[in-house]
Amino acid sequence: xxxxxxxxxxxxxxxxxxxxxxxxxxxxxxxTSFRDWRLTRSLTPxxxxxxxxxxxxxxxxxxxxxxAMVTGLFVLFDVTxxxxxxxxxxxxxxxxxxxxxxxxxxxxxxxxVSPALVGISFRFMFNAxxxxxxxxxxxxxxxxxxxxxxxxxxAALLVLVFSDAWRWVPYMTLxxxxxxxxxxxEPEEAARIDGATEWQVLRDxxxxxxLPVLAVVAILKTVFALKMFDQVVTLTGGxxxxxxxTLAYLVYSIAFRWYDMGYASAVAWILTALLVFLxxxxxxxxxxxPGQT
Amino acid sequence: MAxxxxxxxxxxxxxxVAVRDQSLSIRDGEFMVLLGPSGCGKTTTMRMVAGxxxxxxxxxxxxxxxxxxxPPRERDVAMVFQSYGLYPHMTVAENIxxxxxxxxxxxxxxxxxxxxxxxxxxxxxxxxxxxxxxSGGQRQRVALARAIVRRPTVFLMDEPLSNLDAKLRVxxxxxxxxxxxxxxxxxxxxxxxxxxxxxxAHRVAVMSQGEIRQLDTPEAIYDRPADLFVAGFIxxxxxxxxxxxxxxxxxxxxxxxxxxxxxxxxxxxxVLGIRPEDVTVxxxxxxxxxxxxxAVELTGEAVLVTVIAGxxxxxxxxxxxxxxxMGATIGVKLDSRRLHLFDAETTKRLxxx
Amino acid sequence: xxxxxxxxxxxxxxxxxxxxxxxxxxLFLILFPILWMALTAFKRPVDLFDLTILFTPTxxxxxxxxxxxxxxxxxxxxxxxxxxxxxxxxVPASTLAAYAxxxxxxxxxxxxxxxxxxxxxxPAVVVVLPFYLLFRDLGLLDTHxxxxxxxxxxxxxxxxxMLKGFxxxxxxxxxxxxxxxxxxRLRVILDVVVPMIWPGVVVTAVFCFILTWxxxxxxxxxxxxxxxxxxxxxxxxxxxxxxxxxxxAAAGILISIPMFLLASVIQRHFVRGMTGGAVx
Numbered sequence: 001x002x003x004x005x006x007x008x009x010x011x012x013x014x015x016x017x018x019x020x021x022x023x024x025x026x027x028x029x030x031x032t033s034f035r036d037w038r039l040t041r042s043l044t045p046x047x048x049x050x051x052x053x054x055x056x057x058x059x060x061x062x063x064x065x066x067x068a069m070v071t072g073l074f075v076l077f078d079v080t081x082x083x084x085x086x087x088x089x090x091x092x093x094x095x096x097x098x099x100x101x102x103x104x105x106x107x108x109x110x111x112x113v114s115p116a117l118v119g120i121s122f123r124f125m126f127n128a129x130x131x132x133x134x135x136x137x138x139x140x141x142x143x144x145x146x147x148x149x150x151x152x153x154x155a156a157l158l159v160l161v162f163s164d165a166w167r168w169v170p171y172m173t174l175x176x177x178x179x180x181x182x183x184x185x186e187p188e189e190a191a192r193i194d195g196a197t198e199w200q201v202l203r204d205x206x207x208x209x210x211l212p213v214l215a216v217v218a219i220l221k222t223v224f225a226l227k228m229f230d231q232v233v234t235l236t237g238g239x240x241x242x243x244x245x246t247l248a249y250l251v252y253s254i255a256f257r258w259y260d261m262g263y264a265s266a267v268a269w270i271l272t273a274l275l276v277f278l279x280x281x282x283x284x285x286x287x288x289x290p291g292q293t
Numbered sequence: 294m295a296x297x298x299x300x301x302x303x304x305x306x307x308x309x310v311a312v313r314d315q316s317l318s319i320r321d322g323e324f325m326v327l328l329g330p331s332g333c334g335k336t337t338t339m340r341m342v343a344g345x346x347x348x349x350x351x352x353x354x355x356x357x358x359x360x361x362x363x364p365p366r367e368r369d370v371a372m373v374f375q376s377y378g379l380y381p382h383m384t385v386a387e388n389i390x391x392x393x394x395x396x397x398x399x400x401x402x403x404x405x406x407x408x409x410x411x412x413x414x415x416x417x418x419x420x421x422x423x424x425x426x427x428s429g430g431q432r433q434r435v436a437l438a439r440a441i442v443r444r445p446t447v448f449l450m451d452e453p454l455s456n457l458d459a460k461l462r463v464x465x466x467x468x469x470x471x472x473x474x475x476x477x478x479x480x481x482x483x484x485x486x487x488x489x490x491x492x493x494a495h496r497v498a499v500m501s502q503g504e505i506r507q508l509d510t511p512e513a514i515y516d517r518p519a520d521l522f523v524a525g526f527i528x529x530x531x532x533x534x535x536x537x538x539x540x541x542x543x544x545x546x547x548x549x550x551x552x553x554x555x556x557x558x559x560x561x562x563x564v565l566g567i568r569p570e571d572v573t574v575x576x577x578x579x580x581x582x583x584x585x586x587x588a589v590e591l592t593g594e595a596v597l598v599t600v601i602a603g604x605x606x607x608x609x610x611x612x613x614x615x616x617x618x619m620g621a622t623i624g625v626k627l628d629s630r631r632l633h634l635f636d637a638e639t640t641k642r643l644x645x646x
Numbered sequence: 647x648x649x650x651x652x653x654x655x656x657x658x659x660x661x662x663x664x665x666x667x668x669x670x671x672x673l674f675l676i677l678f679p680i681l682w683m684a685l686t687a688f689k690r691p692v693d694l695f696d697l698t699i700l701f702t703p704t705x706x707x708x709x710x711x712x713x714x715x716x717x718x719x720x721x722x723x724x725x726x727x728x729x730x731x732x733x734x735x736x737v738p739a740s741t742l743a744a745y746a747x748x749x750x751x752x753x754x755x756x757x758x759x760x761x762x763x764x765x766x767x768x769p770a771v772v773v774v775l776p777f778y779l780l781f782r783d784l785g786l787l788d789t790h791x792x793x794x795x796x797x798x799x800x801x802x803x804x805x806x807x808m809l810k811g812f813x814x815x816x817x818x819x820x821x822x823x824x825x826x827x828x829x830x831r832l833r834v835i836l837d838v839v840v841p842m843i844w845p846g847v848v849v850t851a852v853f854c855f856i857l858t859w860x861x862x863x864x865x866x867x868x869x870x871x872x873x874x875x876x877x878x879x880x881x882x883x884x885x886x887x888x889x890x891x892x893x894x895a896a897a898g899i900l901i902s903i904p905m906f907l908l909a910s911v912i913q914r915h916f917v918r919g920m921t922g923g924a925v926x
Contacts, residue, residue: 006831007750014743014762014806017736021773021799022765028776089672092665099669106676108913112905113680114860116877117898120884121683124891130695132682170676227769230862234881248863251771256867261775268772279767283760345822366828378819382841391837395828439827449826 026272033266039259046262053266064267066242067250070157074246075225077161078168082221083214085169090176091202104177107170115167119234122163126150153243156236160244163231168224172217179213180206212285219282226275247271295356295446296321297342297479302351304337304503311337313503314351319481324473326482328490329500330526335483338500339449342481344368356446366395371440372449376456377432379424379439385411386420389438396443410442413472430461437469441476448473448480454489466492487527491515499523517633521640524566524633530597532566533607536637539563544634548603550582552627554634556643563643566633572609573626574598580624582607586617600625680902686895694891707896718897721879725901727790728875729858732797737851740805741843745835747806748813749821759810766803770863773799778867788870796864801854808853812846813839849915852908859905876901 033053036046057064093100110118125133128148138145149155183206191205207214229248232238238245238253245253248271255264297319304312312334319325327335340346342353344365352359360368371392372378380388390407398406411417414434424432433453440448453469454462470493473480484490490497491511498508499522507519518524524532537546540560544552552565577583584602591597596611600623609625617623634643686694688703711718746752747759774796781792820842824834840847862877869878880897883890 007746007752010742010746011758013739014736014802015758017739017798017802018762018765021795021802022768023761025773025776025799026768029772032775092669099666099673103669103673103676106673108909109680109906110676112856112860112909113902114862114877114905116860116862117880117901118679120880120894121679121898124686124889124894125679125682166675166679223767229771230877233862233866248769248771251769251775252863252867255771255775255778261779265772265775268769268775271769272772275767275769276764279764282767283763343822343826345825364830365822365825366830368826370826372823372826374819374823376817376819378817378821378823380820380824380838380841382844391824391829392827395833436823439823 029265029268029272032261033269035262037260037262039261049262053263054270056263057267057270063242063245063250067245067247070243070245071226071228071247073157074161074228074244075222077158078164078225078228079218079221081161081165082168082172083218085165086172086176086217087207087210087214089169089173090180091206093173093177094180107174109170110167111171113167115164115230116234118163118167119231122159122166122231123150123235126159150236151240153240156240156244160228160231160236163235164225164228168221172221175217176210176213179210183209215285216282219278219285223275223278223282226271226278295479296323296354297447297481298352298354299338299342300352300354302338302341302348302353304334304341304346305349310503312341312348315503315505317498317505317508319479321479322477324470324480324482324493324495326484326490326494326497327500328484328487328497328526330485333500334503335485335498335500336451339451339481339483342368342447343370343372343449368447369445370447370449371443371445373433373436373440373451373453375452377424377436379432379435381424384421384423385416385427385435388424388435389416389442392439392443406442407438410438413441414438414468429457430465433457433465437472441472444476445478448478448482450480450482452484453482454484455486469493487529491527499526501526517642517644518566519642521564521566521635524635524642528568530569530608532568532633533572534635535565535605535607537563537565539634539643544632546603546605548582548584548605550602550605552581552632553629554632554644556634556645559634559636559643562637564635564637564640566635567627567631569597569608569610571628571631572607573628574609574611574615575624575626577622577624579626581627583622583624586619586621586623589617589619598623598625683895683898683902686892687899689892689895691890691892707892708900711893711896711900716882716893718876718879718900721874721876722900724790724873725859725875728793728797728873729855731790731794732801732858733851733855735794736798736802736805736854737809737847740802740850741809741840741847742835744806744809744813745839748810749818762803762806764803766800766807770796770800774864774867781868787868788872790873792868793864793873793875796868797858797861800861801857804857805850805854808850809843809846812843812850816842846915849912852912856905856908859901 032045034048034050036049038046093104122133125131126149127134128151129146131149134147134149137147137149147155149159187205187209188201191201196204227248228246229252232244232246232249236244238249247267251264251268251271254260254267299315299317302312302315303310315334315338317338327338329335337346341348342355344360344363348361353361355368355370380391383391386404386407389410390403393403393406407420408417411420414437416431416434416438419427419431424435427435433456436453450469454465457465466489482489482493494511496509497511497514498505499514500506501522507514507523509519514523515527518527518532521534525534535546535550537544537550538561539545539554539556542554542557544550544554544563544565546565550565554565582602584600584607587599587601587606589596589598591613593613595613596615598609598611598615598617600607600609607625632644635641636643687707688705689701690704690706693701710716743762747755777792777796778787781787781789786792816839820838821834824838825831829837859875860877861875865873865875865878869875874882876897880894880901883893883897
């Protein structure tokens with residue numbers, strides 16, 4: 001096609017936005033991560049100190065080790081719960097029915113709620129003694145009566161996972177439902193005629209065909225779980241102790257409580273490197289023919 | 294109105310050659326059909342004339358001017374697309390009037406011309422509908438009206454009938470032919486349907502793998518196919534092609550087929566072609582070839598008999614009352630005036646003109 | 647035979663019952679937190695920890711949050727301005743870029759598109775650090791402008807991706823027809839492309855508006871008083887005197903209702919937001 005220059009002009013505004021709002025800050029963060037810069041001491045960047053921050057973070061910082069551990073556990077629980085629930089729910093919602101269409105209709109609601117607000121409402125509902133979920137858990141499982149969820153390190157992490165899953169499972173269910181709707185019906189029908197039970201159809205035909213979609217769900221959820229921040233602030237505040245301090249929250253603490261910009265940038269970049277790696281993987285998956293129109 | 298000339302035009306995408314060193318001149322007012330299987334380069338050729346693709350090499354001339362560097366809007370061509378390319382958010386009137394709007398024709402004058410074009414294709418009633426409220430045939434008419442509304446120098450039609458059902462295709466075909474006669478505009482028409490090519494064209498360019506294999510009138514292409522590709526592509530059911538040996542004006546194939554070809558100069562392996570309607574059923578003692586019946590198919594107007602002889606199959610056209618059992622032995626006769634002989638190596642025609 | 651049929655029917659019935667129970671449980675889990683927040687918003691502080699749903703409803707909480715010192719109206723306005731401006735800048739820019747990516751070949755196109763898309767995976771904290779320092783130096787902390795700039799970083803890649811998905815699904819014939827009919831490329835984009843993908847543009851704009859509206863981290867770090875948006879605004883109700891849950895709930899309803907409405911409008915296309923049409 002023609003329009004030799006036009007195509008570049010069309011891309012220019014968006015490219016400038018991306019350059020200015022992400023590439024530039026990424027580059028600045030990267031250089032800052034190799035500098036000694038504490039805002040408490042100086043308003044201008046200090047000298048370059050080489051990879052010292054990275055070395056400290058990876059070998060000699062219990063806070064970093066803790067945050068990496070918390071983030072890892074959070075990702076593990078969150079992704080597993082989300083993928084399994086979204087798949088299960090989507091399979092249940094696939095059929096027609098009143099209950100099914102009602103549930104399908106409300107699936108978009110949680111994702112429209114601000115994550116910060118989700119955190120606060122869960123904090124309210126898991127409030128010691130007076131929270132409605134605290135009460136409900138006590139009724140359903142009497143040994144849990146009077147249990148203070150947000151004061152227990154493991155329970156607080158689980159509540160954090162639960163709050164995030166509440167927002168994401170319905171959305172991912174919609175994604176899986178979309179994937180299911182796009183599957184051709186013939187292979188399942190052929191399997192049924194060949195004598196497979198419903199369970200065998202699911203295991204041998206449906207789920208294998210759905211794997212690309214499930215991979216999208218898993219990677220996407222991993223990416224967002226790794227970035228977990230909003231609910232940590234509004235639900236647990238990182239506590240009790242440091243038991244729910246994620247990497248993103250650690251960066252925030254280092255930068256805006258201790259004002260150590262150099263070290264914060266280094267930790268942020270470790271997280272970024274991890275995410276870029278995942279991003280490349282994800283994009284390869286969904287853009288099987290990159291650059292193709 | 295103008296003639297269209299392609300001079301040594303090549304179109305390449307990376308390593309793939311879509312059109313190879315092609316030259317073609319289309320006379321003023323001529324109806325030229327580019328015919329070939331999908332992927333033969335016919336649509337690419339047309340899109341280069343339209344300016345939607347840039348040739349990798351060669352020149353394109355419209356009315357004597359080289360247009361290679363002109364964008365489509367400056368070439369004064371009109372195009373009817375395969376899926377019509379209507380503007381879904383505009384009404385029929387707005388669709389037809391869009392080319393006029395772009396040329397600054399406004400108000401009552403535009404309305405008058407839109408109505409005239411719409412009336413010509415019998416769309417007068419539907420001017421205020423949106424494309425999605427129209428049937429396939431009606432959409433096709435909107436596309437035609439949009440093409441004729443501004444009296445372009447060249448019409449380009451890219452398989453305009455392929456999305457219509459069989460019945461509509463026949464009637465619209467006649468309308469397109471009449472319209473082109475009436476307007477006298479140079480027309481390039483792309484199709485893979487040989488019937489469309491035969492019925493519409495003044496001349497047909499049969500294409501394969503980016504090259505024109507034969508450029509001639511429909512009659513000539515049917516009666517004297519230039520090579521094996523054209524011979525096999527034109528005609529339905531296709532021409533019978535039998536491989537054998539040729540020497541001293543006689544063609545011999547396994548299974549006892551023997552035919553006098555009248556071609557003196559060729560010796561060696563050759564392919565004999567004969568159209569089914571030139572093969573008739575005959576009593577075995579008066580036949581050119583005795584063979585077994587492989588299948589009998591009634592088409593309505595005739596009976597197609599497939600016979601098998603010496604490993605090759607031959608289709609003959611018999612009278613519609615003719616019947617035979619499967620496996621029966623019958624004789625067939627070849628019309629010796631209608632034999633086509635091709636060189637098995639070069640695939641070129643050997644018969645004299 | 648009839649025994650087997652009866653057993654099959656019984657099994658089917660049990661399964662149906664189980665299915666219904668799971669779905670009802672899920673329905674409860676999804677809706678309950680929202681409903682509970684809605685109920686709390688109408689409670690007086692004395693009824694707050696009473697788990698019964700029978701209470702005397704009051705609009706006092708809404709009156710309180712709109713009055714001093716909370717002035718939630720101001721926060722609402724901030725959110726609207728920031729989300730609105732972000733969308734108004736990013737969606738047109740993204741539409742043009744997505745069109746170029748969808749329709750033209752160019753050197754490094756794959757790499758360029760890849761870069762734009764990959765940026766959406768970058769954690770917001772790494773972006774916000776340099777911007778915090780820059781805006782502090784420029785005296786732009788706590789302004790709408792600062793928030794719009796950083797939100798563009800999140801929204802533009804999403805929008806480009808979503809719009810390319812919509813554009814790829816539109817056949818090019820109508821555009822080519824317009825070119826042959828005599829339109830310039832820019833004319834084609836305005837007259838033909840934008841009207842054809844208008845629903846997609848709306849879906850994208852709505853999705854980006856929701857994303858910006860709910861954004862928390864940037865607002866937490868870059869704003870203090872003047873430009874505070876709703877997600878940060880609600881954290882203000884956690885005071886030294888304790889958490890004012892009824893006010894949080896009232897503000898929460900205020901944040902959420904518009905987003906529920908917007909999400910319902912684009913319901914069918916909502917999924918595209920994150921997956922960019924990779925999954926429809």
